[in-house]
Amino acid sequence: MTQQRLIGRREFLRSAAGTAAWLAGAGTLFDSPAAAAASSRSSSPDLVLALTASPSDTQILPGKPTAVWRFTARVLKGDGASVQPSPGGYLGPTLRLKKGQRVRIEFDNRLPDPAIVHWHGLHLPEAMDGHPRYAVGPGERYVYEFDVTDRAGTYWYHPHTHGITGRQIYMGLAGMLIVSDEEEQGLRLPQGEPDLPIVLQDRTFRRDNQLAYISEEGDGGRAGSGMMGGGMMGGGMMGRGMMGGGTRGGMMSEMMGFLGDEVLVNGRRNAVFTVASRAYRLRLLNASNSRIYRLAWSDGTPLSIIATDGGLLERPERRAAVTLAPGERIDLFADFSAKSVGATLAMRSLAFEDPMVGMMGGMMQQSRLPSGAAFDVFRIRVDRRDSRSTPLPERLSALPRLKEEEAVNFGSPRLFRLTMRMMHWGINGRTFDMDGVADDEIVKLGTTEVWEFANDASAMMAMPHPMHLHGAQFRVLERASSNRRTELRESILDAGLKDTVLVLPGERVKILAPFSRYAGLFPYHCHMLEHGDAGMMRNYAVRA
Numbered sequence: 001m002t003q004q005r006l007i008g009r010r011e012f013l014r015s016a017a018g019t020a021a022w023l024a025g026a027g028t029l030f031d032s033p034a035a036a037a038a039s040s041r042s043s044s045p046d047l048v049l050a051l052t053a054s055p056s057d058t059q060i061l062p063g064k065p066t067a068v069w070r071f072t073a074r075v076l077k078g079d080g081a082s083v084q085p086s087p088g089g090y091l092g093p094t095l096r097l098k099k100g101q102r103v104r105i106e107f108d109n110r111l112p113d114p115a116i117v118h119w120h121g122l123h124l125p126e127a128m129d130g131h132p133r134y135a136v137g138p139g140e141r142y143v144y145e146f147d148v149t150d151r152a153g154t155y156w157y158h159p160h161t162h163g164i165t166g167r168q169i170y171m172g173l174a175g176m177l178i179v180s181d182e183e184e185q186g187l188r189l190p191q192g193e194p195d196l197p198i199v200l201q202d203r204t205f206r207r208d209n210q211l212a213y214i215s216e217e218g219d220g221g222r223a224g225s226g227m228m229g230g231g232m233m234g235g236g237m238m239g240r241g242m243m244g245g246g247t248r249g250g251m252m253s254e255m256m257g258f259l260g261d262e263v264l265v266n267g268r269r270n271a272v273f274t275v276a277s278r279a280y281r282l283r284l285l286n287a288s289n290s291r292i293y294r295l296a297w298s299d300g301t302p303l304s305i306i307a308t309d310g311g312l313l314e315r316p317e318r319r320a321a322v323t324l325a326p327g328e329r330i331d332l333f334a335d336f337s338a339k340s341v342g343a344t345l346a347m348r349s350l351a352f353e354d355p356m357v358g359m360m361g362g363m364m365q366q367s368r369l370p371s372g373a374a375f376d377v378f379r380i381r382v383d384r385r386d387s388r389s390t391p392l393p394e395r396l397s398a399l400p401r402l403k404e405e406e407a408v409n410f411g412s413p414r415l416f417r418l419t420m421r422m423m424h425w426g427i428n429g430r431t432f433d434m435d436g437v438a439d440d441e442i443v444k445l446g447t448t449e450v451w452e453f454a455n456d457a458s459a460m461m462a463m464p465h466p467m468h469l470h471g472a473q474f475r476v477l478e479r480a481s482s483n484r485r486t487e488l489r490e491s492i493l494d495a496g497l498k499d500t501v502l503v504l505p506g507e508r509v510k511i512l513a514p515f516s517r518y519a520g521l522f523p524y525h526c527h528m529l530e531h532g533d534a535g536m537m538r539n540y541a542v543r544a
């Protein structure tokens with residue numbers, strides 16, 4: 001392992017697009033904005049990675065291999081441990097970065113599609129963030145170079161190609177990105193083998209073992225009965241007229257989000273993690289297209305949650321169950337030291353009432369594993385003794401100071417209604433516009449704002465929407481609901497710093513977001529990938 005370079009290094013960088021200058025600080029969220037212009041010193045990167053996306057195949061089911069798309073990576077310079085292959089499945093390798101590092105990533109697109117990679121959760125200049133307008137064509141390359149300024153935490157990377165992100169992630173393009181820092185190192189949390197990336201996704205396989213996504217649904221090739229093409233499409237308002245012209249099931253999945261027939265963990269079916277009788281850090285990422293999980297241990301042990309999207313909490317939170325929506329992460333501290341060899345335990349997704357409401361809510365069931373069904377997500381089996389004990393510190397981290405009163409719009413939140421018009425989800429009635437930004441989507445660099453997402457249920461349909469901002473880690477200030485409390489809502493954890501927040505039907509969620517790092521154009525969107533692809537995405541602009 002090379003020596004970490006963490007010592008409050010500050011540099012001025014110039015964007016690849018040659019736009020503004022920004023401050024890439026190794027400090028807190030509250031670095032002063034990069035008013036200072038174009039002092040550009042390009043230091044050479046500490047870490048250089050070659051990252052490739054290409055078609056591949058992998059053995060998921062018995063019999064014929066499954067065609068997938070896959071990220072692979074190689075270390076060209078720097079710490080060889082920065083790239084850790086994801087064993088067994090199709091997922092991209094886990095990238096391990098250190099705060100303060102300067103990283104160059106040379107992305108080669110060997111897909112038959114345009115693509116661009118987004119580093120979900122990191123604060124990066126616009127040109128490094130993977131905005132869809134930077135997508136490169138098949139055979140082309142995009143070179144990222146940035147300083148890692150974020151807190152230690154569980155982040156991830158995935159394509160962000162306009163309109164086809166859902167399909168690209170579904171085909172296998174996703175990986176975990178873990179940042180470590182000095183503060184976290186000091187805590188002696190489980191490291192190495194006991195630090196486990198766990199990526200949750202759902203997939204539907206056709207009878208020939210190939211992945212079925214929206215356009216393949218209901219074509220009769222799916223293993224089992226094609227529900228998508230069956231009863232609910234039979235006639236009436238959802239009949240031919242609406243589906244005509246498009247792919248069967250496409251419009252429905254666009255509205256509801258894709259749900260697979262089964263859950264894969266780290267790209268594998270029936271995942272079992274064999275562990276030693278000691279403490280583990282389980283990093284859970286919901287990289288599913290649209291499925292929400294309500295996680296709990298099968299034996300009723302409370303979950304010890306030590307981190308959320310933006311890194312460590314101040315202190316561990318103990319919860320009977322926790323909701324994990326698409327895009328979100330939680331890190332668990334799981335102590336198996338009292339277990340004997342041979343003991344098993346399951347991580348379950350508990351039943352919940354499907355939060356979709358409205359007249360279209362009841363009639364749709366597109367998966368053999370319906371939203372809100374209970375199932376085992378993965379199993380743990382203790383297969384060896386280990387006497388090393390790692391106690392869970394009661395104090396984990398100091399969160400950056402973030403006060404509501406300091407918001408420039410304290411008392412009058414910027415309102416974002418989650419809307420449905422003409423059968424399309426949108427934000428304030430608008431859909432994605434590649435380079436566009438509306439007057440009410442412009443924020444000032446260096447300020448903190450209160451944003452409010454309003455998911456006012458309509459008679460037609462309302463769904464939960466996990467709302468995600470690029471370029472900001474925010475605090476959830478308030479969650480108000482006009483509906484009665486549900487299990488799903490009871491399990492939502494709003495603690496810590498977040499980049500994705502689930503907004504249930506009937507809820508209004510207020511967040512406090514600092515826009516302190518970079519000027520530029522950044523997406524904010526629903527992380528139900530089908531919603532985002534269909535236009536439930538907008539830009540916001542940060543201007544000096």
Ligand code: C2O
Pocket residue numbers: 118120158160327468470523525527
């Ligand atoms: Cu994980 Cu804009 O996305």
Ligand code: CU
Pocket residue numbers: 118119120121468469470
């Ligand atoms: Cu993101």
Ligand code: CU
Pocket residue numbers: 425463464465466526527528531532536
């Ligand atoms: Cu949505």
